[in-house]
Amino acid sequence: MKKEVIRLENIRRDFQVGDETVHALRGISFSITEGEFVTIMGTSGSGKSTLLNTLGCLDTPTSGEYYLDGVAVRTMDKNQRATLRNRKIGFVFQNYNLLPKTTAIENVELPLMYNPSCSAALRYQKAVEALKAVGLGDRLLHKSNQMSGGQMQRVAIARALVNDPAVILADEATGNLDTRTSFEVLVLFQQLHAAGRTIIFVTHNPEIAQYSSRNITLRDGHITDDTPNPHILSAAEALAHFPKQED
Amino acid sequence: MNFANLFKIALKALSNNKLRGFLTMLGIIIGVASVITMLAIGQGSKRSIQAEISEMGSNMIMIHPGGDMRGGVRLDADDMESLKLEDLEDIQTKTRYVTYISPSVNSAGQAIYGANNTPTTVYGVNLDYLEIRRYKVEDGDTFSDHDIKTAAKVCLIGKTVVDELFPNGENPVGKVIRFGTIPLRIVGVLQSKGYNSMGMDQDDLIIAPYTTVQKRILAITHLQEIVCSALSEDYTQEAIDEISEILRTNHKLKASDEDDFSIRSQQELASMLTSTTDMMTVLLAAVAGISLLVGGIGIMNIMYVSVTERTREIGLRMSIGAKGRDILAQFLIESILISVTGGLIGVLFGIGAAIVVNIVAAFPIYIQPWSVFLSFAVCTLTGVFFGWYPAQKAAMLDPIEAIRYE
Numbered sequence: 001m002k003k004e005v006i007r008l009e010n011i012r013r014d015f016q017v018g019d020e021t022v023h024a025l026r027g028i029s030f031s032i033t034e035g036e037f038v039t040i041m042g043t044s045g046s047g048k049s050t051l052l053n054t055l056g057c058l059d060t061p062t063s064g065e066y067y068l069d070g071v072a073v074r075t076m077d078k079n080q081r082a083t084l085r086n087r088k089i090g091f092v093f094q095n096y097n098l099l100p101k102t103t104a105i106e107n108v109e110l111p112l113m114y115n116p117s118c119s120a121a122l123r124y125q126k127a128v129e130a131l132k133a134v135g136l137g138d139r140l141l142h143k144s145n146q147m148s149g150g151q152m153q154r155v156a157i158a159r160a161l162v163n164d165p166a167v168i169l170a171d172e173a174t175g176n177l178d179t180r181t182s183f184e185v186l187v188l189f190q191q192l193h194a195a196g197r198t199i200i201f202v203t204h205n206p207e208i209a210q211y212s213s214r215n216i217t218l219r220d221g222h223i224t225d226d227t228p229n230p231h232i233l234s235a236a237e238a239l240a241h242f243p244k245q246e247d
Numbered sequence: 248m249n250f251a252n253l254f255k256i257a258l259k260a261l262s263n264n265k266l267r268g269f270l271t272m273l274g275i276i277i278g279v280a281s282v283i284t285m286l287a288i289g290q291g292s293k294r295s296i297q298a299e300i301s302e303m304g305s306n307m308i309m310i311h312p313g314g315d316m317r318g319g320v321r322l323d324a325d326d327m328e329s330l331k332l333e334d335l336e337d338i339q340t341k342t343r344y345v346t347y348i349s350p351s352v353n354s355a356g357q358a359i360y361g362a363n364n365t366p367t368t369v370y371g372v373n374l375d376y377l378e379i380r381r382y383k384v385e386d387g388d389t390f391s392d393h394d395i396k397t398a399a400k401v402c403l404i405g406k407t408v409v410d411e412l413f414p415n416g417e418n419p420v421g422k423v424i425r426f427g428t429i430p431l432r433i434v435g436v437l438q439s440k441g442y443n444s445m446g447m448d449q450d451d452l453i454i455a456p457y458t459t460v461q462k463r464i465l466a467i468t469h470l471q472e473i474v475c476s477a478l479s480e481d482y483t484q485e486a487i488d489e490i491s492e493i494l495r496t497n498h499k500l501k502a503s504d505e506d507d508f509s510i511r512s513q514q515e516l517a518s519m520l521t522s523t524t525d526m527m528t529v530l531l532a533a534v535a536g537i538s539l540l541v542g543g544i545g546i547m548n549i550m551y552v553s554v555t556e557r558t559r560e561i562g563l564r565m566s567i568g569a570k571g572r573d574i575l576a577q578f579l580i581e582s583i584l585i586s587v588t589g590g591l592i593g594v595l596f597g598i599g600a601a602i603v604v605n606i607v608a609a610f611p612i613y614i615q616p617w618s619v620f621l622s623f624a625v626c627t628l629t630g631v632f633f634g635w636y637p638a639q640k641a642a643m644l645d646p647i648e649a650i651r652y653e
């Protein structure tokens with residue numbers, strides 16, 4: 001049996017807005033094993049981002065247990081969760097969130113800067129490897145404002161990879177990109193999946209679910225659907241059928 | 248997270264915003280530079296006054312006939328002649344705190360040599376006078392004790408008088424000049440001392456044996472003044488007390504009588520003058536300190552804006568593992584870097600400005616090492632103090648909200 005990376009047990013998350021309580025998550029339970037590529041879908045306001053924040057140890061659930069790589073997260077304090085994020089989680093955001101006026105390599109090195117056990121030489125070496133893995137081996141010294149959206153998202157993915165995380169969390173990672181570039185990024189995620197990475201990918205686009213190994217659908221803070229995908233489509237093939245771009 | 252990395256991150260953030268960093272620094276630069284310059288000017292004038300006073304003899308004590316005039320004008324003729332040679336001799340034999348002592352009688356008049364003449368003052372004194380006032384004989388020799396006993400018609404003359412009477416550069420030693428009607432043979436020329444802090448030409452004088460001035464010029468038997476020097480500056484008060492006691496006994500004053508003489512010390516004068524310059528220094532430094540404060544508030548303002556502007560960046564850093572204290576440290580280091588770099592440039596500018604003041608306005612300056620260290624320390628503290636609140640605000644941000652911030 002494969003190793004369990006994530007286990008959620010009856011996770012609830014309530015927000016207090018004035019006198020009202022918003023129930024963003026109403027008892028979510030599932031587990032994800034190593035090497036899965038899970039897409040999370042659902043209508044706007046269904047709790048996808050809240051769930052992802054919980055998985056990313058940015059938010060603590062109101063009740064329920066969360067185990068990341070066998071570690072109970074709920075009882076951890078702020079600093080412990082920061083360290084956990086630094087070692088076990090890679091985030092990819094919709095709007096890339098690269099540091100402005102900063103080179104690709106420096107952006108990718110950033111998570112390792114907050115890891116005192118990582119030497120400067122090792123940091124550089126790992127960042128170069130991560131950038132090569134996303135196909136930007138020749139763009140190390142490009143600054144964030146000198147790159148296209150697709151390139152910036154690749155840098156962000158490299159940054160999420162660099163600490164060799166237990167799970168990569170992506171919130172609408174293709175939301176800001178055109179269809180073709182979205183597929184290029186999707187190809188990258190599939191490559192990572194093929195390399196054995198565990199990926200959780202939040203998206204609005206139902207098409208993307210066809211390229212993942214499992215799809216979870218949320219509605220009003222409940223899981224309404226959780227199905228494995230036996231026929232994973234190849235994003236690379238889909239990309240090959242796209243009309244050629246005029247350069 | 249180690250300090251070197253935080254330092255790198257802060258440096259990077261600053262270099263991304265060079266112009267803003269520099270403008271923020273400007274407040275600190277101006278603040279520190281003005282503190283340094285003002286202190287240099289204040290300390291410079293204090294030092295030059297102190298130097299002049301010690302040049303005049305910082306342990307000098309002056310005894311005048313007549314009581315303390317501060318209570319009102321007193322012109323009792325007896326009082327004005329209360330100092331006698333016996334008083335001087337008594338002080339000389341009984342004292343423990345006085346080293347040199349000299350009578351002084353002086354007369355203003357015209358000094359004449361050939362066709363040249365100049366108004367000047369002749370001081371009748373003994374040889375101790377040269378020690379007390381720190382005059383040195385440059386050419387020739389001093390007069391002797393024998394000259395004093397015999398009221399010899401000899402004198403020492405100052406450089407200013409030499410220049411007036413011997414404009415062609417002749418050697419004045421051995422020449423006979425006249426002071427009024429009295430001929431005086433020049434035995435020596437005094438080394439120049441220049442002007443003192445009150446603008447008096449210390450070279451415009453003739454020094455002669457007091458007996459000569461008393462008998463031949465003034466025709467008096469009393470002394471106009473007694474000058475002496477205390478063992479050292481620290482013993483001035485003891486010396487004054489002792490002299491006062493001796494004089495009261497000599498003058499047969501009852502306990503209820505007021506002094507018929509007055510004693511003043513150079514030290515009194517010195518502390519009066521330096522307290523004025525001290526006050527000036529404090530005032531100047533206070534004004535400069537306020538500009539440093541304004542610079543600090545400038546840092547706070549910019550750091551505050553910077554935290555708001557970089558909310559997303561802070562959120563990102565937190566989401567990839569930065570702890571609150573890492574963020575706090577980063578922003579603190581940024582503000583300290585601004586203030587310390589500003590301080591460093593300010594110190595250089597301050598020293599430069601002080602030197603310019605010195606060269607252009609010929610104003611005495613003194614750059615006290617502690618003033619440099621102090622402004623530097625104040626700068627660092629300014630950075631910490633004014634950077635703390637914005638940095639704290641950054642560290643307290645919620646990563647989820649921060650990363651969504653538009």
Ligand SMILES: Nc1ncnc2c1ncn2[C@@H]1O[C@H](COP(=O)(O)OP(=O)(O)OP(=O)(O)O)[C@@H](O)[C@H]1O
Binds near residue numbers: 016022042047049
């Ligand atoms: N910090 C918060 N305070 C109060 N309510 C919140 C907060 N964050 C989320 N919510 C509420 O929780 C619910 C779920 O929000 P969430 O952002 O998870 O939705 P989502 O599925 O990511 O939506 P979208 O697809 O539009 O991004 C919403 O009703 C939202 O209003």
Ligand SMILES: [Mg+2]
Binds near residue numbers: 048049050
């Ligand atoms: Mg969302």
